[in-house]
Amino acid sequence: MQKMAFPGRHALHEPSHSHIPSSYAPLLDPATTSAFEAPDRQCRRRRSSVVALPLMAVLLVVALFSVVALVTNGNKPNPMVSTPPESQQPENMIPSRRGETEGVSLKSFRPLLGAPKYSWTKKLLAWQKTGFHFQPKKNWMNDPNGPVFYKGWYHFFYQYNPYGAVWGNIAWGHAVSRDLIHWRHLPMAMVPDDWYDINGVWTGSATILEDGRLVMLYTGSTNESVQVQNLAYPADPLDPLLVDWVKYPGNPVLVPPPGIGSKDFRDPTTAWLTPQGKWRFIIGSKLNKTGISLVYDTKDFKTYELLNGLLHSVPGTGMWECVDIFPVSKIVENGLDTGENGPGVKHVVKTSLDDDRNDYYALGTYDGETGKWIPDDPINDVGIGLRYDYGIFYASKTFYDQEKKRRVLWGWIKETDSENADIQKGWASVQAIPRTILFDKKTGTNILQWPVEEVERLRMSKKVFDKVEAKPGSIVPLHVGFATSQLDIVAEFEVDKVALESINDTDHTTYSCPTSHGAAQRGALGPFGLLVHTDNHQTEQTPVYFYISKDTEGNFKTFFCADHSRSSEAIDVDKAIYGSTVPVLEGEKLSMRILVDHSIIESFAQGGRTCITSRIYPMRAVYENAGIFLFNNATDATITASLHIWQMSSAYAHS
Amino acid sequence: MKFPVILLAILHTHAGLITQMNDQTLIETTCRSTSNFQLCLSTLLANPLSATADVAELALIIVDAVKAKTETALSGIEELKWLHPELTDALGQCSNSYKAVLKADVPEAVAALTRGVPKFAEFGMVDAAWEAEICEGSFERVAESPLSELNRDIHDLAVVAAGIIKNLL
Numbered sequence: 001m002q003k004m005a006f007p008g009r010h011a012l013h014e015p016s017h018s019h020i021p022s023s024y025a026p027l028l029d030p031a032t033t034s035a036f037e038a039p040d041r042q043c044r045r046r047r048s049s050v051v052a053l054p055l056m057a058v059l060l061v062v063a064l065f066s067v068v069a070l071v072t073n074g075n076k077p078n079p080m081v082s083t084p085p086e087s088q089q090p091e092n093m094i095p096s097r098r099g100e101t102e103g104v105s106l107k108s109f110r111p112l113l114g115a116p117k118y119s120w121t122k123k124l125l126a127w128q129k130t131g132f133h134f135q136p137k138k139n140w141m142n143d144p145n146g147p148v149f150y151k152g153w154y155h156f157f158y159q160y161n162p163y164g165a166v167w168g169n170i171a172w173g174h175a176v177s178r179d180l181i182h183w184r185h186l187p188m189a190m191v192p193d194d195w196y197d198i199n200g201v202w203t204g205s206a207t208i209l210e211d212g213r214l215v216m217l218y219t220g221s222t223n224e225s226v227q228v229q230n231l232a233y234p235a236d237p238l239d240p241l242l243v244d245w246v247k248y249p250g251n252p253v254l255v256p257p258p259g260i261g262s263k264d265f266r267d268p269t270t271a272w273l274t275p276q277g278k279w280r281f282i283i284g285s286k287l288n289k290t291g292i293s294l295v296y297d298t299k300d301f302k303t304y305e306l307l308n309g310l311l312h313s314v315p316g317t318g319m320w321e322c323v324d325i326f327p328v329s330k331i332v333e334n335g336l337d338t339g340e341n342g343p344g345v346k347h348v349v350k351t352s353l354d355d356d357r358n359d360y361y362a363l364g365t366y367d368g369e370t371g372k373w374i375p376d377d378p379i380n381d382v383g384i385g386l387r388y389d390y391g392i393f394y395a396s397k398t399f400y401d402q403e404k405k406r407r408v409l410w411g412w413i414k415e416t417d418s419e420n421a422d423i424q425k426g427w428a429s430v431q432a433i434p435r436t437i438l439f440d441k442k443t444g445t446n447i448l449q450w451p452v453e454e455v456e457r458l459r460m461s462k463k464v465f466d467k468v469e470a471k472p473g474s475i476v477p478l479h480v481g482f483a484t485s486q487l488d489i490v491a492e493f494e495v496d497k498v499a500l501e502s503i504n505d506t507d508h509t510t511y512s513c514p515t516s517h518g519a520a521q522r523g524a525l526g527p528f529g530l531l532v533h534t535d536n537h538q539t540e541q542t543p544v545y546f547y548i549s550k551d552t553e554g555n556f557k558t559f560f561c562a563d564h565s566r567s568s569e570a571i572d573v574d575k576a577i578y579g580s581t582v583p584v585l586e587g588e589k590l591s592m593r594i595l596v597d598h599s600i601i602e603s604f605a606q607g608g609r610t611c612i613t614s615r616i617y618p619m620r621a622v623y624e625n626a627g628i629f630l631f632n633n634a635t636d637a638t639i640t641a642s643l644h645i646w647q648m649s650s651a652y653a654h655s
Numbered sequence: 656m657k658f659p660v661i662l663l664a665i666l667h668t669h670a671g672l673i674t675q676m677n678d679q680t681l682i683e684t685t686c687r688s689t690s691n692f693q694l695c696l697s698t699l700l701a702n703p704l705s706a707t708a709d710v711a712e713l714a715l716i717i718v719d720a721v722k723a724k725t726e727t728a729l730s731g732i733e734e735l736k737w738l739h740p741e742l743t744d745a746l747g748q749c750s751n752s753y754k755a756v757l758k759a760d761v762p763e764a765v766a767a768l769t770r771g772v773p774k775f776a777e778f779g780m781v782d783a784a785w786e787a788e789i790c791e792g793s794f795e796r797v798a799e800s801p802l803s804e805l806n807r808d809i810h811d812l813a814v815v816a817a818g819i820i821k822n823l824l
Contacts, residue, residue: 422755
């Protein structure tokens with residue numbers, strides 16, 4: 001990287017084959033810095049804020065920036081962003097603990113010069129509410145709890161604060177649905193009113209016993225803030241809506257075992273039957289900085305036996321929250337009941353890492369006799385390898401839907417705006433659209449996540465675009481004729497073969513979505529993709545894109561990114577860029593799907609091999625002022641896109 | 656005869672000094688893990704409870720300092736609204752931001768630290784620092800910020816709190 005003359009500014013290393021000037025002006029101007037220096041430079045954060053400058057210095061910087069822009073060949077360096085060199089890590093390396101910005105350390109924001117908009121109007125805040133994602137009517141929500149299908153209804157419980165739009169006073173909210181999309185809100189299932197959960201009715205999971213009875217095991221934070229496990233069950237098992245719940249009078253049924261910290265013992269999973277006829281589940285913890293998973297057996301959910309030895313552990317990963325283990329079939333295209341095993345079965349172990357607020361998974365083999373799980377690829381072990389989602393997605397949990405024979409995943413999506421905005425709008429957090437999980441037979445190393453098919457019932461009018469060409473450096477408006485706040489987009493991209501063959505050695509080892517300058521950083525073979533929540537002048541824009549790099553031996557690497565650096569002119573929203581590599585096999589077209597739903601978008605590449613969920617809070621690109629565009633900011637390759645775009649109706653929740 | 660008494664007195668004081676030094680060491684080690692050692696140290700040492708506090712309690716002391724400074728800022732804002740009606744919009748934003756710190760961020764951090772789920776405390780303190788940045792940023796291109804020092808103090812204290820909290824994750 002070239003260092004600029006003034007402090008804290010770095011120019012970007014440009015790819016070598018970027019000498020072909022584009023026929024359009026550079027599309028996307030990088031954003032500028034914020035008011036304060038974040039002293040915490042060296043860890044976990046991709047952008048730092050700069051000390052507040054007097055206006056003169058800011059203008060000087062802008063002037064110098066324009067000079068630099070003119071000098072560098074139509075490629076925009078971004079001298080306003082100071083990126084610590086250590087964070088320039090290629091996407092395919094083991095992710096360091098210096099992960100994404102979100103929630104881990106200081107959020108970054110860079111107020112754009114000339115846009116002193118600092119208050120949200122009621123209209124703008126109202127726009128943020130989603131049309132078809134699960135959220136309570138108001139207040140705070142976090143982890144999904146006890147998802148289960150019971151007597152014809154999908155049940156969803158969740159961490160809920162009945163008193164405000166911030167975490168606290170945690171109880172279990174409850175809602176039911178016939179189709180995982182249309183929800184009916186019910187009264188809270190459990191509140192913190194016993195000594196063993198007075199400081200929080202925390203996360204837990206449901207188990208359906210052999211006789212069809214349902215039990216719930218959940219973590220309570222006691223009056224002394226000890227984390228214990230408690231048993232609860234429906235007051236009336238014949239009530240399909242399971243409105244009322246009873247806490248077992250003998251609670252707590254499980255307390256932290258010797259050697260485990262009293263505050264490191266939470267989030268029990270669904271149990272499964274072992275060959276010995278006992279119910280087995282796992283629960284996460286840590287020993288110093290090693291994340292671990294304890295294993296318990298029980299016959300009656302009242303007394304428990306801690307297995308000798310852990311399910312698994314990975315040094316350096318810290319506390320394992322919301323652990324999960326489930327089988328996937330290598331052979332059939334449906335989900336498996338939690339207790340299944342055999343030669344055609346692999347087991348996924350997943351954990352939420354307290355340290356970096358991301359959900360990680362790994363594929364491996366589970367031995368029912370020893371109660372141990374071994375990863376297929378120890379280099380990409382749990383917590384240091386693949387993530388479910390490269391955006392905002394945490395505390396996720398699966399359940400087996402025995403009705404439709406699928407493994408379904410729920411994930412908590414928090415806000416990335418400021419708390420004061422959450423208080424103004426009166427709510428915080430949504431859930432992702434439930435996703436089915438399947439083993440990716442083609443790669444053998446990934447799982448595939450895909451929104452449940454029921455979400456497609458919300459599709460209304462459709463617009464098809466066939467083979468739309470976008471030359472290097474172009475933006476093509478996609479006129480759909482309907483509002484673009486709620487959409488389901490499926491797109492396929494073809495890249496100019498000649499360019500793919502002839503380009504040699506782009507920035508293969510240095511590109512990484514979070515440390516890049518997003519869609520503004522041009523390479524020979526990318527970025528290209530879609531702009532959503534974008535106004536006519538692209539003042540506010542959210543690119544979701546592919547970026548292809550190639551090494552000297554002709555090996556390609558494809559990145560899938562979502563860029564929020566210019567999603568909003570607001571100063572109090574996060575502006576990170578998310579994403580990762582996505583495996584693309586020989587003969588596969590590049591494909592993406594995006595569910596657009598107001599302040600949340602969920603993006604899926606290659607059928608769900610890589611997923612990115614993100615939050616967007618525009619101030620302009622809302623309602624009729626927003627549209628979608630196809631863009632190609634590559635310098636060499638022309639791309640051709642075919643798209644199906646549906647307008648999505650809303651799923652109103654009933655109370 | 657006096658000698659053993661004197662010896663005892665010396666040993667007792669020495670032991671007291673060692674205990675104090677150990678507490679000092681925890682404070683020092685903890686503060687070294689933050690981005691602003693001096694601020695962390697001075698804030699903690701100014702509170703006598705820090706001598707016997709564990710890491711979570713040290714974090715709570717800083718959270719309390721954030722709360723105190725935010726309360727100061729809020730009453731200052733009320734005064735400023737009278738003196739500078741032309742800054743009403745920016746001051747309104749500051750008021751919203753700091754009310755959020757008192758209503759949400761600080762209680763969240765306190766609740767999380769006492770219950771051993773530090774990640775929510777980190778959310779709270781990271782947001783508190785951000786709210787200070789938002790307040791300061793709301794004056795950009797409008798006027799010289801009358802709250803710069805306070806904003807900086809709140810921001811830096813919240814960052815220190817977040818730094819301490821990271822040790823608990």
